[in-house]
Amino acid sequence: MKFNKSAASVLAAASLLLASGAANAGVVNVGGIVWDTDSFFDFSANSTLVENVAVDIGQTxxxxxxxxxxxxxxxxSFCPSGCELTYVFSGYTLLNDLTPAVGEDFFFSGGTLDFYVSAANSVFDNPATFSDGALxxxxxxxDPLGAGYTLSGSITGVSALGVILNGEGSGFLDVVGGVAAPYxxxxxxxxxxFNYTSSFTPLPVAIGDKTHLGSANITGASTEVPEPGALALLGLGLAAIGAARRSKKNA
Incomplete structure (x- = not known):
């Protein structure tokens, strides 16, 4: 009987942990980033970025x-502690030569993108401040559709000198790591x-080889991940009850 009471106590503790999250169902805090997995918009993130462009096959x-x-x-709201969420991307390789000309399509393979959480210290002309936090x-x-590329788009503006002025693109991304990966x-x-869409236009002043300013929207779906403490307590309580029943049966 004593063992049963112990098991019941463990189950009660687990229930309290689970119930404490019910009041804010869907709201999660992962590495300092807070969002609602039950939001109508979930998951949608907007960003401002700088990048270079490519015109010859094999350029990245x-x-x-x-x-x-x-x-x-x-x-x-999503960084209530005063942090910021930044990212760096690289490795997108151009699959076709560009003239370039308005209406011309481009295709890229590969690509990586890593998000970092850090103090709000990023400065666009200092790339190190965009990857100085926790991954x-x-x-x-x-390439979920088997199209042969991970990013595609088209050129929407070219200067009289044949320089790319504007463009837009879209692509897909898969999760491979980071503390937020399970979500x-x-x-x-x-x-x-994830799916993302982006557009770009020339920077007033280049930052090294980064000649264009862009914006991007990253969309997907996030899900809640049960608290490990509650799951552990619940499992312990169920195991204890199972052991108590077996002990009573054997008696």
Whole structure:
């Protein structure tokens, strides 16, 4: 009987832990980033970025950016401690030569994108400030539709000198690591974890080889991950009850 009371206490503790989260169902805090997995917009993040462009097959593009909103909430809401969520991307390799000309399509393979949480210290002309925090989420370019590329788009503006002025693109990403990985490994975008759309236009002044300013929207679906403490207590309580029943049966 004493063992049964102990098991009941463990189950009660687990129930309290689970119930404490019910009041804020869907709201999670992962590495300092807070969002509602039950939001109508979940998951949608907007960002500002800088990047280079490519015109010859085999050239790569890379850059860095800062998340400005998550599920329409500003950074003061999704980073209540005063942190920021930034990212760096690289390794997108151009698959076709470009003239370039308005209306011309481009295709890229590969690509990686890593999110970092840090103090709000990023400065766009200092790329090191976009990867100086804790790794939050690591992604790689994906091709869920078997199209042969991970990023595609078109040129929407070219100067009289044949320089790319404007463009837009879209692609897919899969989760491969980071503390937030369990929340986003959902295959919600045609079998990939994220879809993103972006547009770009020339920077007033280049930052090294980064010649263009862009914006991007990253969409997917996040899910709640049960608290390990509650799960452990619940498992312990169930095991204790099972052992007590076996002991009573044998008696």
């Amino acid at each position: 593009i890379s850059g860095w950016g800062r998340i400005t909103t998550i599920n329409t909430e500003a950074s003061s 939050w989420l690591s992604l790689v370019g994906a 986003f490994d959902t295959n919600s975008q045609f079998g990939a974890d």
